Amino acid sequence: MDQAMISIRNVSKWYGSFQVLKDCTTEVQKGEVVVVCGPSGSGKSTLIKCVNALEPFEQGEVVVAGVSVGAKGTDLPKLRSRVGMVFQHFELFPHMTVLRNLNLAQIKVLNRSAEESTQKSQALLKRVGLEVHAEKFPGQLSGGQQQRVAIARALAMDPLTMLFDEPTSALDPEMINEVLDVMVQLALEGMTMMVVTHEMGFARKVAHRVIFMDQGEIVEDAKKDDFFGSPRSERAQLFLSKILHH
């Protein structure tokens, strides 16, 4: 059996008696870009956070690069260090310079030397166009710049796959593209990506598959062209018509 990078099998999750995830099953192959969309409260962010165990789940199984996330003996820090995550609100560490933000986990988790980390960090900052801001604090940067730093910070760990949780939702409109450009670049280089987003332009451009969620269920899991061409479910049609025609 050819092994998927991320494999989500029959995952269910409850907050008390409220079921946020209902028997979700999907896979992300190596090198694949999968966009997860759906109305707010549909569980898409929760699902993506199950992949690196930031959210525990009660039923089912998530396997990343052959390692079961929910299993007892799993070394979670080690697993997470290979799964990059980008958050809606950036979550840069405000008390550290941009460079320290990138270096911290390289030094503490991967045991890289300070020089090696700095070299890697500077190369990545250059790649996202922010090398001149290395010594600044996050608070001195714009939202778009902060999110690019956050992407560089995740990349510094040499991740096997990247998770994006609504990376452009908290940004001013004029800054969305600078972040999307970096993500498109990554996708074209063959990074395995799972992206929760409403940016359908991004999905059209680089996604291989689109997953549509509603009320905790994966309603549609289709090739990009099929999804945009002729969504099967009524709910997906309704959703698309709402976000595409305005």
Add this chain to the structure above:
Amino acid sequence: MLGGLDFDVIQRSFLYLFKEGMSFTLTLTLLAMTAGIVFGTMLALMRLSSFGPLAAIAGGYVNVMRATPLVLVIFWFYFLVPWIGGWLIGASEPIKVGAFVSSLVTFIMFEAAYYCEIMRAGIQSIPRGQVSAGLALGLNYAQTMANIVLPQAFRNMLPVLLTQSIILFQDTSLVYVLSITDFLGAASKVAQRDGRLVEMYLFVAVVYFIICLVMSQYVRRLQLRLAVIR
């Protein structure tokens, strides 16, 4: 009305008051503050732990300390610690604990309860996303706390921690019940020797007032500066 007062006594005892008394007060304050913040932070982490018994122990400790008058705690430690210490090491007699060590331990334990509540508020003020970001990078819980949450919590709470330390500075004067020569103790010895109670106690009040006022002003300036950084 002030005709009968003799303020020369201050000048005569000035060196003694500050070299003996104030240096003790400051030493006790600084040591108790440092160790109290460290111990208090540990208590705060325990209180916030998801492991129930740990949180309960820390919570109980904090509540007992905060519900007890300081003088009583000072007495307890002074009279009980030698017995408990002796019992712990299995000695037949109570161990000898000097008044300084006893009072230092007391203030560390007592103030830690207050520092704990401050640090707990500080830790809770850090958005959950910061913890998620740390964990997502592969840091473990301890590394996330040490590198991400605690430095920010400490910085946010610095003015409150210092304000509590000003209170600690005033509270150390209570060691007079153990006949220790702190600033107040020194002054009261001079006062009784020379029969100049009013003069000495007035002077002590003025000195405490000036030091606390200067410190409060500094804390206020610091608060404004931190607000700008954030």
